[in-house]
Amino acid sequence: MFSCTRCGNKVSDGPLCNLCKRQFDFACAGITETNFRKLGERRSTWRCIDCKNAQSPASTFCNNPGIAVRLEEMQATLVNITQQLVPLASLIEDVKTIKLNKALLKKAKDLAKIKNFKYVWIKHCKILARKSDTSPTFRIKSEKDLLKFS
Numbered sequence: 001m002f003s004c005t006r007c008g009n010k011v012s013d014g015p016l017c018n019l020c021k022r023q024f025d026f027a028c029a030g031i032t033e034t035n036f037r038k039l040g041e042r043r044s045t046w047r048c049i050d051c052k053n054a055q056s057p058a059s060t061f062c063n064n065p066g067i068a069v070r071l072e073e074m075q076a077t078l079v080n081i082t083q084q085l086v087p088l089a090s091l092i093e094d095v096k097t098i099k100l101n102k103a104l105l106k107k108a109k110d111l112a113k114i115k116n117f118k119y120v121w122i123k124h125c126k127i128l129a130r131k132s133d134t135s136p137t138f139r140i141k142s143e144k145d146l147l148k149f150s
């Protein structure tokens with residue numbers, strides 16, 4: 001006679017978990033007596049539901065320190081990659097700005113022709129314009145600045 005670990009029922013026979021060494025009645029063990037008998041020799045390696053669940057991939061993943069370390073390494077690598085991506089992101093921004101400037105420059109040049117502006121040029125990625133050799137230079141940052149051609 002023993003008491004089932006789960007419900008405390010006193011029973012004469014029931015599966016004994018190979019891992020946690022707790023013994024259950026058949027109802028709590030989740031196996032019928034017939035099926036348990038059929039296990040034959042493998043009865044000695046039977047595991048209770050708790051131990052079976054603990055062996056599932058999800059918990060093995062968390063309980064495995066080796067994997068935890070590898071996760072940390074992966075995180076570090078990811079941070080590294082992200083840091084390397086920052087200059088790339090600003091490069092993409094630069095390209096965007098250049099593309100935008102190109103369109104703006106074309107408009108500025110067209111306008112300059114119409115409005116008789118002598119100079120439209122780019123310096124350090126900035127579009128600059130000047131009506132004549134003696135007039136002040138102004139910067140064209142956006143479409144709004146195109147109004148300065150007057």
Ligand SMILES: [Zn+2]
Pocket residue numbers: 004005006007008009024025027028029
């Ligand atoms: Zn029980």
Ligand SMILES: [Zn+2]
Pocket residue numbers: 017018019020021022047048049050051052
């Ligand atoms: Zn167990």
